Amino acid sequence: MRVRGMERGPREFAEFYESTRDDCLRIVLLNVGDRHLADDLVAEAYTRAWISWRHVRELEVPRAWVVRTALNTHVSWWRRRRREVALGDHDTAMPAEQGTAVSRDLVAVLRRLPTRQREVVTLRLLLDLDTETTARILRIAPGTVGAHLHKAVATLRAAIPVHDSQEISK
């Protein structure tokens, strides 16, 4: 049972933070590819979640809100950064993942997907939400989720090498 008010709020938020932060960070990191940036984006998203916890805790999937907020913040920071000056452009892209070559290729393609397709892939395949939930979170029709996913998967599929099942035996 959820209790309204702030008495249980801090404890609930602490539990939520502890149980979801690493997963959210990894998902955002897959999307942006820069460890420092991912840390900042996720910290910013959790800070906003802390401020709006009464609202966020009532959402269907609070961790999806965190991931989406972090990714949206990335977009707005990127736009704002283009208007900023004297930053030295020293933001270093760190190698984000140590996975296989296939993983790296796949993630590189993921990062190049159009924003909406990337959101759908993130919610459907990385956060493992169903189509209806994804549609409600993104406020689009379930059919539109399916269409975005179809296009995104077709693009991502190209980054995965095909292994022919017919092996030649000696």
Added chain:
Amino acid sequence: MNDNDTVAMVRDSLATARDSLAGVHMDTPLDAIARGGRARRRRHRLAGAAAGMAVVAGAALAATTLAPSGPSSSPSGRGAGQAPAARLVAWTVDRQANGDITVTVRQLSDPAGLQSMLRADGVPANVTALGHPDPSCRPYPMSRALFTSVYQADKTAASGDTVLVIQPSALPSGVGVQLGAAVGRDAGGRGIGRADANQAVHHAVHQPAHQAGAHNSVVRAVLVYASQQCTGS
């Protein structure tokens, strides 16, 4: 291979990519998140209160600006509630009623004076001149959330001014602020943001051409470990 198989294959591959990040952990402590949230909530409340008071303050401000005041070339510091004594100064330090420190920089001359003023206001501070980094200071690693809870840029500042609002209460224990002059490469607008892996931040200062020469000066604001040598406490 049908559509479902393709989705399943991509899902598995993404899961593999995510599994490769198993060693990646979110290091920001919960306290830092809560501290940043509290600071931002407080600022929002103050902004709301300030907007409510603006109408009342308008009449008083009009009277103040009509009063004669001579320009000064020396830096100045003022406490909360005191009316501005001079406007054409290199820098000013204002302590707000809520404890925030507003630093307005037009020209980063007399860094030692600015440093003393900040320390007198209770801020562990180090201010360096262009090309004179202080070797006694060690940078404190920080997230953007921590940075933005300590430093705020006042984008309403008049052209030519750099205004940083420092919130001392958001400083973690044993941490101080460091401001330093630097030279930017871009002569565009003003801004605040991350500059390097240590998350140093530059805030551009537009100076008149005869002061700035071919370069655009910036104030570099970072956090450092507090120490007697570096920040005075």
